[in-house]
Amino acid sequence: MSHKFPDNFLWGASISAHQTEGAYKSDGKGLTVQDTRIRDNHEIANFTVASDHYHHYKKDIQLLAELSVKVFRFSISWARIFPQGRKEVNQAGIDHYQNVIDECLTHNIKPMITLNHFDLPQVLEDIGGWSNRKTVDAFKEYAQTVFKAYGNKVKYWLTINEPNIMLLVDQKILGKQIPIKEKYQQFHHLMMAEKYAFKFCHELVENGQIGPVPNISLVYPATSKPLDNQAALYFNSVRNWAYLDFSCFGRYNTVFKDYLKQKNISITFSPEDETVMKENFPDFIAMNFYTTMTVEKPMDKNNMSEGISDQQSEDIMDWGFYKGVTNPYLKKNQFNWTIDPDGFKTTLQTLYDRYHLPIIITENGLGAKDDLTEDKKIHDPYRIDYLKQHLEQALEAIEAGVDLFGYSPWSAIDLISVHEGISKRYGFIYVDRTEKELKQLRRYKKDSFYWYQKLIQTNKIPA
Ligand code: BGP
Numbered sequence: 001m002s003h004k005f006p007d008n009f010l011w012g013a014s015i016s017a018h019q020t021e022g023a024y025k026s027d028g029k030g031l032t033v034q035d036t037r038i039r040d041n042h043e044i045a046n047f048t049v050a051s052d053h054y055h056h057y058k059k060d061i062q063l064l065a066e067l068s069v070k071v072f073r074f075s076i077s078w079a080r081i082f083p084q085g086r087k088e089v090n091q092a093g094i095d096h097y098q099n100v101i102d103e104c105l106t107h108n109i110k111p112m113i114t115l116n117h118f119d120l121p122q123v124l125e126d127i128g129g130w131s132n133r134k135t136v137d138a139f140k141e142y143a144q145t146v147f148k149a150y151g152n153k154v155k156y157w158l159t160i161n162e163p164n165i166m167l168l169v170d171q172k173i174l175g176k177q178i179p180i181k182e183k184y185q186q187f188h189h190l191m192m193a194e195k196y197a198f199k200f201c202h203e204l205v206e207n208g209q210i211g212p213v214p215n216i217s218l219v220y221p222a223t224s225k226p227l228d229n230q231a232a233l234y235f236n237s238v239r240n241w242a243y244l245d246f247s248c249f250g251r252y253n254t255v256f257k258d259y260l261k262q263k264n265i266s267i268t269f270s271p272e273d274e275t276v277m278k279e280n281f282p283d284f285i286a287m288n289f290y291t292t293m294t295v296e297k298p299m300d301k302n303n304m305s306e307g308i309s310d311q312q313s314e315d316i317m318d319w320g321f322y323k324g325v326t327n328p329y330l331k332k333n334q335f336n337w338t339i340d341p342d343g344f345k346t347t348l349q350t351l352y353d354r355y356h357l358p359i360i361i362t363e364n365g366l367g368a369k370d371d372l373t374e375d376k377k378i379h380d381p382y383r384i385d386y387l388k389q390h391l392e393q394a395l396e397a398i399e400a401g402v403d404l405f406g407y408s409p410w411s412a413i414d415l416i417s418v419h420e421g422i423s424k425r426y427g428f429i430y431v432d433r434t435e436k437e438l439k440q441l442r443r444y445k446k447d448s449f450y451w452y453q454k455l456i457q458t459n460k461i462p463a
Contacts, residue, residue, distance in 0.1 A: 004459045005395065010110075010406025011456040012071035013064060013428060014362055015053065016117035016161065019415035021077065022047075023054035027092035030083030032119035033129070047416050051431045052441045057100050059443060060413055063429055065107035067449060068456040071156065072109050073362050073408045074100070075117035078142050085121040086138040094149050101153050112156035112362070112408065114213060115143055115197055118166070118418070130166075130186035130193075131178065133270065139193040144200050151205035158213040158286050158362065159197045163190040164243040165215045168316075181265050188267045191246045191277075198280040209283040212247040213362055216240050216287050218347040222296035222325045231297040231322040234259055238321075239293070241354070244285065248355045250278040259321065284405070285355060288363035289390075292330075292343035298323035314338075335367055335424060339386065345393035345400075352402040360406035364390055367417055367424040370446065378430045378446035387448065391461050409452075413443065428452055 018034040024047075025031075034047070053060055064072055078085070080093030104111045116139070124135045147157075167187045178186070194212060201210040219236045221228035237255035245253045252260075260266070298319055314324035330338045344364075352359060366386035370378050387409060398404050414427035421435050428449040432442045454462045 003395065003461075006398070006405075007459065008405075009459060010071050010360060010408070012069050012073055012112065012362075012406060012408030013067065013412035014073035014408045014410050015412050015415055016075045016114065016119075017077040017080075018047075018050070018075075018117065018119040019411075019417070020051045020053035020074075020413060022049040022052040024048045026054065027080070027096065028083055028090040029077065029093060030079035030085070030090075031122040032077065032079045033122055033125050034119045036122050036125075046436070046438060047421075049433075049438055049441075050416050051413055051422075051433075053413065054096070056441065056443070058103055060429070061100070061103045061107055061109065063443060063445070064109060064412055067428060067453050069109060069408075069412075070456075071112050071406060071408055072104050072412065073112040073114065073158070075114035075119075075161065076146055077119055078116055078139075079119065079121040081145060082121065082138070082142055083123075085124040085135075086141045089145060097146075097150065101150055105153060110156060111150075111154045112158065113146075113150070113154055114158040114161050115139075115146065116159075117161040130189045131182050133189060136189050136193045136196070140196045140200070143193075143197045144204065147200050147204040147208070151201075151208060155205065155208055157197070157201050157205070157208060157210040159194040159210065159282075160190055161213050162215045162288060163187060163194070164239055166190065168239065180263070184260060184265050184267055188269070191243070192270075192273055194247060195276045195280045198282055199276065202280070211282045211284040211286040211357075211360070212244065213286040213288065214240070214243050215363070216244075216289060216347055216351060218292045218343055218350060219322075220292060220294045220327065220343075222294050222327075225297070227297035228295070231295045235293065235295050235316075235318075235322040238318075244351075244355060246277065247282055248285070248357065250281070262320070282357065284358040284360060285351065286360050286362040287347075287351065288410070289344055289347060289361060290364065291338045292327070292340040292347070293338075294325050294327040295322040296325050297321075333366060333386075334369060335420065337367070339389075341389035341393045344390050345397045348394065348397040348402045348404060349400060352397075352404075358403045358405050360408065361394070361404070362408050363410040364407070365410040365426045367420070367426050369423055370414075370425045370430060372430060372432060372444065376444050378444060380446050380448050383446070383448045384451045387452070388461055391455070395461070 024035050083090050101111050201208045219232045221232040242256035316324035330340050332338050366383045411426040413429040414425045414431040417424035430444040433439050
């Protein structure tokens with residue numbers, strides 16, 4: 001074995017609009033659920049400016065070119081294109097992303113665009129958000145508009161970021177709190193919106209390729225007790241496979257259907273759903289991976305409230321089905337997320353064997369508190385270590401036959417974390433600001449930047 005990545009491996013880096021752009025009201029943009037969201041901790045980040053990528057995109061893309069990435073994953077803010085969610089197009093929004101795309105292409109970087117990353121236009125949230133079928137119609141209009149606007153230049157597309165997480169986490173990050181029964185109707189609408197994205201991409205983008213972008217975490221049973229294994233089966237199904245089975249096979253799986261039945265939840269299908277879901281499929285799977293999860297069968301109702309409070313934490317509970325527990329064999333990061341590189345390989349193998357579609361990693365990385373030294377350096381060996389361990393396993397997965405064609409970690413530049421503000425940094429590029437103080441928002445290259453650059457340039461993990 002050469003222990004090198006394939007020659008044409010797609011190295012990249014990822015961000016999302018609402019976590020980086022700022023300019024939340026500029027040039028005609030409408031508000032989104034991220035702009036109106038009430039943050040738990042009011043100290044947390046001035047998200048209206050974020051990393052000010054809206055005004056720094058040229059500089060940021062120039063730095064990414066220096067990093068040597070081949071692909072840049074970013075999302076379009078739907079509310080920049082349609083401030084009212086649908087109908088009237090905001091030309092300034094169209095132009096902005098046209099400029100971003102052109103800047104990428106000038107530097108020989110392929111844009112990979114997520115249609116929607118957690119930032120539903122507020123006007124649509126006001127009519128019920130994804131609970132209302134009209135939001136699917138609005139999404140159809142939006143998706144067709146961007147495919148037509150950018151499809152001649154952009155060939156890699158991603159649908160809606162992590163609907164499986166949107167379903168599971170505390171809804172405060174995505175809009176208002178809703179009852180569990182309604183969540184699954186929302187989920188179905190998200191799934192149908194995705195199916196239309198597959199359809200329109202294939203119809204409107206010549207040689208376009210599109211994939212779903214779920215967050216996949218393999219779920220382990222806490223012990224070899226048969227009931228713990230059953231708990232893992234259910235959580236694997238609800239968290240991972242329900243979503244991808246629908247995308248890739250056009251059906252919900254039986255474990256998931258049983259889960260819904262036991263919870264007395266039914267999903268309403270529209271007359272056209274059956275045809276659309278069975279005729280439109282992805283070209284590849286984009287996978288976000290941070291950690292794995294471990295569950296047991298809950299035996300007594302303790303103080304834990306049902307639900308999940310943090311997308312990757314153990315703090316999950318679904319009475320009768322599963323309860324998250326600590327995996328004693330794994331270390332955790334500063335923010336209590338488990339680190340499991342071996343689980344990364346197993347997840348890739350499981351995913352590939354289940355769907356037989358090419359895979360690209362569109363998120364993986366370490367959120368940490370970084371320090372900017374007086375001489376403007378950022379020494380982040382912990383991040384290098386995390387990436388190295390995961391890439392070693394990715395390479396093993398490739399050597400074991402998994403068709404992994406790219407790796408675009410989280411994140412290109414520092415951004416506002418979903419839960420922890422700017423203090424939890426992921427970037428290869430440091431953005432100089434704090435939660436409260438915006439400073440000059442200057443960019444500095446971290447040690448991990450140089451490490452990743454070397455990796456890309458040699459196609460080999462640096463020793
Ligand atoms: C993923 C989201 C990203 C990103 C990441 C890290 O689920 O797609 O938007 O935020 O998680 O999460 P956090 O920001 O909470 O550390």
